[in-house]
Amino acid sequence: MTKTRTIIRGVGSYLPEKVLTNAELSTMVETSDEWIQQRVGIKQRHIAAEGQFTSDLAVEAARQAMANAGVTPDEIDLIIVATTTPDYTFPAAATLVQMKLGMHHGMAFDIQAVCSGFVYAMATADSYIKNGMANRALVIGAETFSRLLDWTDRTTCVLFGDGAGAAVVEKLELDDDAPERGVLASALRSDGHHWDKLYVDGGPSTTGTTGHVHMQGPEVFRHAVGKITDVVYATLEKTGYTVADLDWFVPHQANKRIIDGAGAKLGLPPEKVVMTVDRHANTSAASVPLALSVAVADGRIKQGDLVMLEAMGGGFTWGASLIRW
Known part of the structure; x- marks a missing residue:
């Protein structure tokens, strides 16, 4: 007898080039490096460039994850993007990722659970795989959260940044007596x-x-x-x-x-x-x-x-x- 498991084959990430330090923030809003580090432990954050969208960050992280996993877009049949900041109200950012990866097959959708989104997306991909609805998935968390910030509000603007991370997860059949994975x-x-x-x-x-x-x-x-x-x-x-x-x-x-x-x-x-x-x-x-x-x-x-x-x-x-x- 065997059991179906969802394993992580590879991971990847992407951070925008622009780095915004606490010192720079202190010239924009009444705050200081010491105040921010003391309260939340943040020294810097990355900010997406003008014209750089959530799907762009997601694609870069996805490509790195696929390279690390040794797979191509042709071998992916599910894309889930966890995000609070999609490019558009619709379509889903995941479908734009699908397009930018040159895919015409499989299924793609977003999950909106804010900061819990990636964990929700992993559980969803695991369920799809164990129920036979997918074999290999891209699970991505991507945000351009800086675009939701009021840069005059020091209680929130100091906390957030932009970036993306991704995982390639896939189906594995294990013998019942095999070590868990x-x-x-x-x-x-x-x-x-x-x-x-x-x-x-x-x-x-x-x-x-x-x-x-x-x-x-x-x-x-x-x-x-x-x-x-x-x-x-x-x-x-x-x-x-x-x-x-x-x-x-x-x-x-x-x-x-x-x-x-x-x-x-x-x-x-x-x-x-x-x-x-x-x-x-x-x-x-x-x-x-x-x-x-x-x-x-x-x-x-x-x-x-x-x-x-x-x-x-x-x-x-x-x-x-x-x-x-």
């Missing part, structure tokens, strides 16, 4: 009662405008650590593993204090936590795959490692996925 379990959650704690004040059906990000920072922080740890434990419970079994924790890169708080509550040593928020800032749905790509590229995450992905975002949405690399 791939996505072992996921847990997804949401609670729309908290929508106004982190939201954008615009949209096609309300104002007809894009709008800007608004956040009740202390409220988001208050909920974050508890929700993160709860969903991590829920995911582990499905598999029989414990926190002590984890080799790596790859959390959403929103705020160093939230990451540190979640790690401490879980009892994870800091050296097992992948941290990129200082270089990338909060890239929403792109933050988890960007961090994942960094940790794979520098050799920290290697085959056989047990890796926990986690994210929380506006909605609220939150989720976790446990992967045997």
Whole structure:
């Protein structure tokens, strides 16, 4: 007998060339490098160029992931793009990625779960593969979040950046007695009662405008650590593993204090936590795959490692996925 598993074959990332440092930000809004680093741990962020769209970032990350996986677009039959900042209201950014990769086959769609988007997309791709609806997928988190910012609001504009990360995931049939690989379990959650704690004040059906990000920072922080740890434990419970079994924790890169708080509550040593928020800032749905790509590229995450992905975002949405690399 065999069992179907979804394995990650390769990962990739892309960051726009323009880097905006805290020092530069302090000339645009009343803030300082010390203030930003002390509160959220961010030193810089990348900003997409004029005329550079979310699908462009996604394509670059996807190409790198496919190169690392040793596959071509002809071998992909599903594209899922997690994003809050699509190029257009429609069509989906994923269909534009499909076009830019020269694909005329397969299926492509977006997932909107804000910062939890990549974790939601991974769970979705895993479900499609295990149910026989796809064999190999591109799962992408991509954002041009800078275009949702009010650059006069220092409580939000210092937090976010642009970027994209991608993973090629594929079907693997394992003998029942073979060592586990791939996505072992996921847990997804949401609670729309908290929508106004982190939201954008615009949209096609309300104002007809894009709008800007608004956040009740202390409220988001208050909920974050508890929700993160709860969903991590829920995911582990499905598999029989414990926190002590984890080799790596790859959390959403929103705020160093939230990451540190979640790690401490879980009892994870800091050296097992992948941290990129200082270089990338909060890239929403792109933050988890960007961090994942960094940790794979520098050799920290290697085959056989047990890796926990986690994210929380506006909605609220939150989720976790446990992967045997």
